[in-house]
Amino acid sequence: MPSPHTPSLRRRIAAPALSLSLLWLAPCAPAAAADGHGATASATATGADAPQAVLGAIADAVDPQALHATLEKLVGFGTRHTLSDTVSPTRGIGAARRWTQTRFEAIARDCGGCLQVVTPAQTVTGKRIPTPAEVMDVVAIQRGSSDPGRVVIITAHIDSRVTDVMDATHDAPGANDDASGVAAVLEAARILSRRQFAATIVYGVLSGEEQGLYGGKVLADYARAQGWRVEADLNNDIVGNSHGQDGVDDNSVVRVFSEGTKALETPAQAARRRYNGGELDSPSRNLGRFMAGLAERTLTNFRVNMVYRTDRYGRGGDQVPFLEAGFPAVRVTEPHEDYRREHQDLRTEDGVPYGDTLDRVDLAYLAQVTRLNAITLAALANAPAPVQELAIGGAVTTDTVLTWKPQPGVAGYRVWWRDTTAPQWEHSRLAGAPAAAQGRAVLKNVDLDDFFFGVSALSADGWESPVTFPGEAGSF
Numbered sequence: 001m002p003s004p005h006t007p008s009l010r011r012r013i014a015a016p017a018l019s020l021s022l023l024w025l026a027p028c029a030p031a032a033a034a035d036g037h038g039a040t041a042s043a044t045a046t047g048a049d050a051p052q053a054v055l056g057a058i059a060d061a062v063d064p065q066a067l068h069a070t071l072e073k074l075v076g077f078g079t080r081h082t083l084s085d086t087v088s089p090t091r092g093i094g095a096a097r098r099w100t101q102t103r104f105e106a107i108a109r110d111c112g113g114c115l116q117v118v119t120p121a122q123t124v125t126g127k128r129i130p131t132p133a134e135v136m137d138v139v140a141i142q143r144g145s146s147d148p149g150r151v152v153i154i155t156a157h158i159d160s161r162v163t164d165v166m167d168a169t170h171d172a173p174g175a176n177d178d179a180s181g182v183a184a185v186l187e188a189a190r191i192l193s194r195r196q197f198a199a200t201i202v203y204g205v206l207s208g209e210e211q212g213l214y215g216g217k218v219l220a221d222y223a224r225a226q227g228w229r230v231e232a233d234l235n236n237d238i239v240g241n242s243h244g245q246d247g248v249d250d251n252s253v254v255r256v257f258s259e260g261t262k263a264l265e266t267p268a269q270a271a272r273r274r275y276n277g278g279e280l281d282s283p284s285r286n287l288g289r290f291m292a293g294l295a296e297r298t299l300t301n302f303r304v305n306m307v308y309r310t311d312r313y314g315r316g317g318d319q320v321p322f323l324e325a326g327f328p329a330v331r332v333t334e335p336h337e338d339y340r341r342e343h344q345d346l347r348t349e350d351g352v353p354y355g356d357t358l359d360r361v362d363l364a365y366l367a368q369v370t371r372l373n374a375i376t377l378a379a380l381a382n383a384p385a386p387v388q389e390l391a392i393g394g395a396v397t398t399d400t401v402l403t404w405k406p407q408p409g410v411a412g413y414r415v416w417w418r419d420t421t422a423p424q425w426e427h428s429r430l431a432g433a434p435a436a437a438q439g440r441a442v443l444k445n446v447d448l449d450d451f452f453f454g455v456s457a458l459s460a461d462g463w464e465s466p467v468t469f470p471g472e473a474g475s476f
């Protein structure tokens with residue numbers, strides 16, 4: 001008799017589909033077919049246009065000096081408080097917004113008019129806006145070539161503050177919070193505007209964040225009014241500092257926060273999800289996994305720390321109004337914050353400088369975060385849309401069956417699965433043709449009960465969408 005601790009050979013042999021093809025194979029990596037019908041004809045891109053080569057070139061194009069120029073300009077407006085001067089040409093949020101619009105327009109001229117610049121606005125009153133004030137975003141739109149209604153967004157907020165959130169007059173340089181994010185947005189626009197993408201990319205510079213996340217709502221409302229199918233919002237807020245108040249210096253990691261269950265989940269959906277799982281697999285969460293995989297494959301000495309939480313504890317950011325609108329969204333933030341430089345009056349106490357000044361932004365670190373954003377936008381906008389109407393079955397059988405709605409133009413699909421306690425997708429197989437064309441894959445001898453499953457969509461030239469988790473809990 002084998003000891004109780006000896007794994008059963010019989011069980012291992014009974015599950016051949018579980019040979020361990022590991023995490024995040026490159027989108028074009030070959031793999032066996034899920035149902036034994038042979039690999040799909042897709043995903044064989046090679047040479048200069050292969051996804052990894054494109055992403056590498058995009059990452060290489062990020063220029064720390066361009067980021068510095070944006071930071072210097074924005075800090076130079078003195079304060080960018082939402083309620084500050086909107087008329088002055090040199091000081092206040094009005095001047096900062098107009099300069100941002102000028103930058104987008106200059107980038108648009110360089111790409112033959114590939115960016116449309118719009119300034120959606122709402123007049124807002126609230127706890128931190130006692131009298132009606134206009135909250136205006138500055139937004140550039142790069143239309144997709146084949147599916148312009150599908151939209152991926154990068155955002156950051158241009159407004160800044162000091163200790164008193166209602167103080168609209170004293171200097172509030174906001175170099176890290178959040179000129180750093182705005183610099184990433186503008187640099188992504190400069191680089192990606194040189195290329196064409198299947199889906200639309202939107203670059204959003206938002207106002208009103210510190211007064212109550214108003215600018216995020218303005219853009220989310222605008223997206224809904226335009227009928228955009230928003231696949232992702234990457235909200236960058238506080239992304240330029242690598243020297244933590246806790247004494248840790250770390251320029252090799254960035255946090256990506258993602259909600260676990262959808263903000264719009266209904267009680268009935270919650271009941272099904274609570275029973276069968278899905279609390280770890282919102283589309284936002286699988287967007288975070290997508291970013292972690294891209295960083296792993298593309299960037300050097302830089303990784304994503306996925307945080308399974310909507311934002312920092314009890315705090316918020318402009319990704320929240322997107323989530324509340326039903327759009328997948330994540331927050332990107334440095335790993336070790338220094339609270340002596342966030343939301344602080346400029347001063348020195350006991351020899352310690354307070355305030356969010358330019359001299360303490362780490363340009364090399366900000367460049368890495370910008371690279372992660374740019375390659376994520378490019379990968380999302382080049383790939384097919386995430387899989388739709390994904391359903392799963394196979395209870396009380398030895399096989400797992402996945403079905404979905406096949407999309408025109410999709411060259412193939414990849415089935416992913418992972419242990420229920422694993423943070424990242426672990427195993428994958430291409431869904432063999434013709435099953436993939438019918439929107440169906442069977443994993444022989446893979447037990448539905450023991451894993452979480454998902455499916456991604458592949459383009460003919462090797463781009464891969466984020467993984468969709470079955471049912472309402474995971475749908476994009």
Ligand SMILES: [Zn+2]
Pocket residue numbers: 157177178209237238
């Ligand atoms: Zn902020």
